[in-house]
Amino acid sequence: MSLQVEPRILPSMSTIRLRNVSKVFGDDSHKARALLQEGRSRDEILAETGYVVAVRDVNLDIEDGEIFVVMGLSGSGKSTLIRCINRLHPVTTGEVLIDGEDIVSASTDRLRELRRSKLAMVFQHFGLFPHRTVQENVEYGLKMQKMDVDERRARSETALEQVGLEGWGNRRPGDLSGGMQQRVGLARALATDADVLLMDEAFSALDPLIRREMQDDLLTLQRDLGKTIVFITHDLNEALKLGDHTAIMRDGQVVQVGTADEIVSQPSTEYVLEFTRDVDRSRVLTVGSIMRQPDTLVQGRDTVRTASARMRASDSDYMVLVDSNRQPLGLVLEEYVGPAIQRGVNDLGDVVSDSFVSCSTDDLLIDTYDSVIERQCIVAIDEHGQLAGVAEHLDILSSLAPATEITPAVSRSSHPANAHASTEAGAEQTLPAESTR
Ligand SMILES: Nc1ncnc2c1ncn2[C@@H]1O[C@H](COP(=O)(O)OP(=O)(O)O)[C@@H](O)[C@H]1O
């Protein structure tokens, strides 16, 4: 089933900021706030009052047009957190800012407007009306907004096309497979034209093959429509595949935020480390994250003799020859250097092996397997075509073993959310300045 998406000229834009968000389920919110303020633990609060601290002191920055994944075991607070974003659950403390506007203190009218125009939700079990047609289901939110029939119809048809269900509008959900039903759920969210999609375990009920297909299609949709997507899953592989950033939750708190690469190669707690053990790292790690800086020779400046001397000094069996712009020209192999000197050849251009393999720093390790076999290395090139680094066969193999130790979360990542995701050791009292993007 293929997706038909017409890219929009202006992608929709929305940022979400969570500031010290806590949610306690219990009947007395004053009491709940006091208990949180006293720093009482989740277990103490539960034992003493029966209140459940479902989310605690969460600070996150979700950027325009990214897929932000929230991952954690069942009961860790993911659904509660996502429902705090559209205020399906009122927060106990904290702020939820959508494009700078605090939804926590919005009036009922404003809240309705925000839900209508900005925040659409996709649920795990589809949430479709069985006795209505696919089209009626997709148009449901629009009808509630009292949109006229023609516009509604046009919107639902576009949305059904976008999810690959053109022509299915008159069927009932029961005629469709699970995967197709979830496409209807997605179409319903897209039809509202909301900037933000909140997807709570949207693919968790699907068979593995269908699930993978939906993941791929979501990535395509995302690329073309540029929505801001908050995606919840309990599956780390799904998180790493979809997320530009992933937040990992445990017992209501965020224990780490990072890119797939960062989480897999620098888990910040034992809990995250445990999760990452079974990940297929070749599908997560990029060449850029494991490459090393090679010895280089510059065409026109260095000679075969200098190459020979430097190889001996550094005990390396190859070097990368670059031009004056640092664009790689090839590898100079030790085995050709000695004979070249004996033949009186001194120009590196005469010994360089131009059959080297280059790749982008963004390429996944799994895509390098074939090229690195029987070569010294693959050469990684940045967006300007310049040498970024090299990855040797052994660099790649050794990076596939799971991490064995944790990397404490201090200033590990440039993602602003990391700066205030340190909820474990007492939340920060002062908020960092709003990031300027
Ligand atoms: N409406 C509710 N009332 C009381 N407790 C709740 C409610 N919803 C969720 N919880 C509790 O909050 C915690 C987090 O639940 P939830 O957010 O559903 O986790 P997840 O989505 O990660 O499985 C759990 O202990 C759950 O039992």
Ligand SMILES: [Mg+2]
């Ligand atoms: Mg849930």
